[in-house]
Amino acid sequence: MHPSVASALPSPAEPPPPTPPASAPPxxxxxxLRRRYGDFEAVRGVSFEVxxxxxxxxxxxxxxxxxxxxEVLEGLAAGSGGSVRVLGADPRRERAAVRPHLxxxxxxxxxxxxxxxxxxxxxxxxxLTAPRPVDEALAQVDLTGRAxxxxxxxxxxxxxxxxxxxxxxxxxxxxxxxxPTTGLDPESRRTVWHLVRDLVDDGAAVVLTTHHLEEAExxxxxxxxxxAGRIVLAGTREEIAETQPATIRFxxxxxxxxxxxxxxxxxVGAGPRVEWHTRALQPALAQLLxxxxxYGVVLRGLQARSASLEQAFLAVADAxxxxxxxxxxx
Numbered sequence: 147m148h149p150s151v152a153s154a155l156p157s158p159a160e161p162p163p164p165t166p167p168a169s170a171p172p173x174x175x176x177x178x179l180r181r182r183y184g185d186f187e188a189v190r191g192v193s194f195e196v197x198x199x200x201x202x203x204x205x206x207x208x209x210x211x212x213x214x215x216x217e218v219l220e221g222l223a224a225g226s227g228g229s230v231r232v233l234g235a236d237p238r239r240e241r242a243a244v245r246p247h248l249x250x251x252x253x254x255x256x257x258x259x260x261x262x263x264x265x266x267x268x269x270x271x272x273x274l275t276a277p278r279p280v281d282e283a284l285a286q287v288d289l290t291g292r293a294x295x296x297x298x299x300x301x302x303x304x305x306x307x308x309x310x311x312x313x314x315x316x317x318x319x320x321x322x323x324x325x326p327t328t329g330l331d332p333e334s335r336r337t338v339w340h341l342v343r344d345l346v347d348d349g350a351a352v353v354l355t356t357h358h359l360e361e362a363e364x365x366x367x368x369x370x371x372x373x374a375g376r377i378v379l380a381g382t383r384e385e386i387a388e389t390q391p392a393t394i395r396f397x398x399x400x401x402x403x404x405x406x407x408x409x410x411x412x413x414v415g416a417g418p419r420v421e422w423h424t425r426a427l428q429p430a431l432a433q434l435l436x437x438x439x440x441y442g443v444v445l446r447g448l449q450a451r452s453a454s455l456e457q458a459f460l461a462v463a464d465a466x467x468x469x470x471x472x473x474x475x476x
Contacts, residue, residue, distance in 0.1 A: 150226065154348055172310045173198050173276050174219065178299045180227035181214045188214040189373035191228070198319070199353040201342065203362040206372035207463050213253065215323060215372075220250050220322055223441035228267045232320055241422060245301070246275060249318030257311045259298030263289055263308055266297055267315065274316040287311045288337060302329040321345060321352045327361060341363055359456050369455070371462050378462055383455050390426035390453035390461055394434065396420055396445040425453060 170197035181189040189211045196202040204212050219224040221244060230236065231262040235243045257266055264280055271277035284290045287307040292300065300308065306329050313321065323342070327335040328383050335358075342352055342365055356362055359362035362369055363383055371379040371386065379386050391412070398404070398418045407413055407422070408430045424430040431450050438445050 147163065152465060169197055170232075171198060171234070174202075174353060175231040176215070176219065176228070177230075178228035179215060179218060179225050179230060181211075181218060181223070182226040187226075188375055189218075189225075192372070192375070192377055193228075194370055194377065194380070196320075196351045196353055198351050200367045201346055201354055201365045203354045203356065203366035203369045204285040204372060205356070205362060205459060209376065211375040212372055215377075216322055216324055216353065216355065220252075221245070222250070229291060240458070246316070247319040249313040249316065249321040251309050251313040251321075251323045251326050253328065255305065256295050257305070262294050262296055263300070264293040267307065267311060268295045270312045270315060276317075278317065283311045283315050286314065286335070286341065300378060303331060303334055306330055307334065307338075310341070314341065317348075318345075319350055321350055323352065323356075324358065325355055327356070327358060335361070345357045357379075363455055371459060373462050379458060380458045386458045387453045387455050388425075390457045391423040391425050392449075392450070392452045394422040394431060394450045396434075399444060400444070402443055405434055405443075406447055408433045435443045 147307055148461075174196040176195065179189055179192045192211070193217055194202065204215070206212050214223075219223045219232065219237060221232075221241050232244045233247055237244045237248070241277050242441075253442050261269065263284065263335060267280045271280065271283075277283070278286070278292075281290070287310050289304065289311065292304060297305065297308065306327070310326060313323070321342070323457075326342075327338050330338065339361070342354075346352055352365075354362070354365060362417055366383065368382055369380070369386055370377045379389060398420065400418065402418075403418070408424070408426075410424060410426055411430050412423040414423060422430060422434075427450060434445070437443070448473055
C-alpha cells in the first residue's frame with residue numbers, strides 16, 4: 147500500500163491525555179531545515195515548532211517549499227541541512243519510534259482501487275497497534291454508507307475523506323495534513339475542521355498546509371507564510387494581519403470637499419470615492435466621523451476594515467508572482 151497515510155496510536159482504552167501546559171516540550175521541532183534538489187534549494191533555513199494541543203498552519207503559493215519541508219517532517223525524505231524532531235526523535239532515522247504516533251495525509255493518495263472502503267480500512271488497521279474500529283473510523287468521516295463501494299468508484303471528495311479516515315485511524319499524537327480539504331464541499335470541509343479540533347482538544351499537535359485561507363483562520367493557533375523556501379511571516383492570525391494597513395472607504399456627494407487627512411493615513415485614488423490606508427484605524431475613523439458630524443457630511447457606503455490574513459498573504463504572493471489563494475465558501 148502506498149504510504150499516503152500513516153497513523154497510530156495510544157490504546158483506545160486509555161482516557162485522552164490532558165492538554166499539556168505551554169511549558170511542555172514541542173511535539174514537532176524544525177530548526178534551520180534545508181532541502182536541495184541538485185543546485186536548487188527548495189527549503190532555505192526554515193524553523194518552527196508545534197506544541198501538543200496546537201494547530202500550526204504553513205501557507206504559501208505553489209512552489210514556496212511547503213511540501214518539500216513536510217516530506218522531511220513526515221520521514222519520507224532527508225533534509226540537506228538543519229534538524230527535524232517529532233516527539234523528540236528523527237522521523238527518518240528513528241522511524242520505528244515516530245511512526246506509531248504520526249498521522250499523515252498527503253496531497254495525493256495511492257490507495258488500491260480494487261479494494262472496498264471497508265477492506266481498505268481493515269487492511270490499514272492491520273498495520274497499527276491499536277486502531278479505531280472500522281465502523282467508527284468510517285462514521286467519523288461520514289463514509290458508513292460507502293463501506294462496500296470500491297475505492298476506484300468513489301468521488302474525489304469521498305476518496306479524500308477515506309484518506310483522512312486512515313490518517314486518524316490510530317489516534318495520532320502528531321498529525322500532518324497537506325491540503326486536507328481539497329475537493330471537499332463546504333459541509334464536508336467543516337466536518338474535517340471539527341475532527342481536527344477534537345484531536346487538538348485531546349492534545350494532538352497538527353501541522354497543516356492549505357490554500358483555503360478561511361481554513362487557516364478557522365483552525366490555526368499560529369501561522370507561517372513561506373516564500374521561495376523561507377518563512378517570511380509568522381505569528382498568530384492577528385499578528386500577521388497587523389503587518390498590513392487597515393482600510394477606510396467612503397463616497398462623498400458632489401461638491402463636498404475632501405476631509406482633512408489624519409497623520410499616518412495614505413490616500414488611495416481621488417474623486418468622490420475615497421480610500422484611506424492606515425495602521426491606526428480607530429483614531430483615523432474617529433477623526434473622519436467627527437469631521438462629518440461637524441459639517442453635516444454624509445459618508446455614503448462607509449466601510450472600515452481591519453487588515454486581514456488574506457491581505458497579508460496576498461502581499462507576500464504579489465512579491466513573487468500572480469498566484470492567488472482560494473477563499474472557499476464560509
